[in-house]
Amino acid sequence: MGERIKEKLEILADAAKYDVSCSSSGSNRKNKEKGLGNTGAGICHTYTEDGRCVSLLKILLTNHCIYDCAYCVSRKSNDIKRAAFTVQEVVDLTINFYRRNYIEGLFLSSGIFKNADYTMERLVLIAKKLRQEHNFNGYIHLKTIPAASPELIHEAGLYADRLSINLEIPTDSGLKLLAPEKNREDMIQPMTYLKDQLIKTKEEKKIFKSTPHFAPAGQSTQLIIGATGETDKQIITAANYFYRKFNMKRVYYSGYVPISYDSRLPAIGTEVPTARENRLYQSDWLMRFYGFQANEIVNDTHPLLDLDIDPKLSWALRNMDRFPIDINKDDYQLILRVPGIGVGSAQKIIAARRFGPLNLDHLKKIGVAINRAKYFIVCKGFMQIYADKRSDIIKSYILHSSKSKYLVTGNQQLQLF
Structure with a gap:
């Protein structure tokens, strides 16, 4: 591996660490014709549904971005080192790391350069090359770029095991405050398309076994916690809505880490307690597997979760x-x-x-x-x-x-x- 590739990898792997919305459970892509890998593997040092600890190459395609979201380390006004992989560089890294048994798949996100479709095209091309040129059957999780065209989202679903779109801030008012250039509807439209296509594919498979896979591990999203003043009630209510409305496989919760001064954000040194993230995940589990309603866990009388008990x-x-x-x-x-x-x-x-x-x-x-x-x-x-x-x-x-x-x-x- 060349020195320039190593430098890019350090920059873009570090930038990707803030995105926690990755998991491989739910897909069963099989290795055919002596290809590489098997799905069922997971994320960087995490666990699959059957309890296995697994790893992914988790990187950004680029940390260049046209947006200036206050909470994002890759925002255009932030004075950081910038880098971008080519399509072939990501493909080569994935294959080489897999052959060395470093990883079991790929989690690929990106800043947005030029526009949504330009970026999404490159993400899709990477997955397509891995599947078609290298017969790679390992897990692939692609971040769907908000406002990308339905055609590109559909193609991404044919090659990726899971697709995800980050909601980022739980409330519309919070998003407008910290990311005024972004539009919530640009996030909702791809989610709606994915939900409809997943349902359609499931029904078609009942009739035609040859129906192509489409994002077999479903879709997920991520909420940033603590960048704005939302209560746990608002966060859990938002998560519950997206589970019901869009058939989300998972909603992830990421505590905001103050990285630079901005009057709209919490002061540097005031990180979200890890316990709050844990309580949100436990609440999420109660809704998904224990039959609890969101308003039983948090409500107007109890809008905040107890940090000392589950x-x-x-x-x-x-x-x-x-x-x-x-x-x-x-x-x-x-x-x-x-x-x-x-x-x-x-x-x-x-x-x-x-x-x-x-x-x-x-x-x-x-x-x-x-x-x-x-x-x-x-x-x-x-x-x-x-x-x-x-x-x-x-x-x-x-x-x-x-x-x-x-x-x-x-x-x-x-x-x-």
């Missing part, structure tokens, strides 16, 4: 009247609401209780976090007795694992047989 526990403590849940009688959806019980554990509970009533020892073996769950359940031989069913006392007890005069614990549990 959102499922927070909801339970605000709704103590819904508990206890009877592990041996209540249905799956209710059991999923218990803090300390995950999807896998809930499924095991439903399966195991057919053979007899479950007790605490059974639940421990299944994988239930008893230290949390015990305040919200009854099962064979166990019921937690409260001297005072105050959520703040229960929260404190769970957090600090200390005895409390408001809880009856240990040998003071009521035994039911």
Whole structure:
């Protein structure tokens, strides 16, 4: 690898680190005719749906950009080193890195130079060359450029496993403040096209097995957190809308990192707490897999997520009247609401209780976090007795694992047989 290519790689890989909206789960492109790679691989040091840690070459095609978004390190007014790969350079890097077992695929984004279609054409050409000239069957995730033509988006879907368009700022008012040159509708139109085409392809495959793949891993997006003053309620409401309206595979949340002074942005040194990102992802998980509605997690009364406890526990403590849940009688959806019980554990509970009533020892073996769950359940031989069913006392007890005069614990549990 030449020195100039190394320099470009350092610049454009560093610029790509701010984009977290990448994952490979959901695609099953098969290796044919002794080609290179197999899809099912993932992102740089992340995990696929089946738990494997995988890696991608994650770069920008260029960090030149015609826009001046206040939150973006590549904005045109920022005094940084600029670089751009040629189409062939990205293709060669991907193939060479794959042959050396450094990566399992490609995540490719870009600043926008000249215009949306000019940039999108080059992204598509890279994916096309990898697929057709090198018979590359590894994972490819392409960023769709807002305002790119439907024809180019369609072609991108034929070669990429996943396409994504970053919403960037959760609210329209925030986008107008920090990126006045951008138009939300330019982001919405490609999302709508992708959703419709994914549905169409799925229906056609039921009739014609030879229907070409179209972005088999779906579409995703990213929201920047903390660049403007949106509450967690606004963020989660926006994410929920895009899940429902556009069949998003994933919504990613990226805490804003102050990189230069701008009166519209948070001061340098005031980074978004990692805990806030984690709570947003946990809330996202509750909506996608646990049957929670967005307004159950956050609402006008509770617009911000608790940073010291997870959102499922927070909801339970605000709704103590819904508990206890009877592990041996209540249905799956209710059991999923218990803090300390995950999807896998809930499924095991439903399966195991057919053979007899479950007790605490059974639940421990299944994988239930008893230290949390015990305040919200009854099962064979166990019921937690409260001297005072105050959520703040229960929260404190769970957090600090200390005895409390408001809880009856240990040998003071009521035994039911």
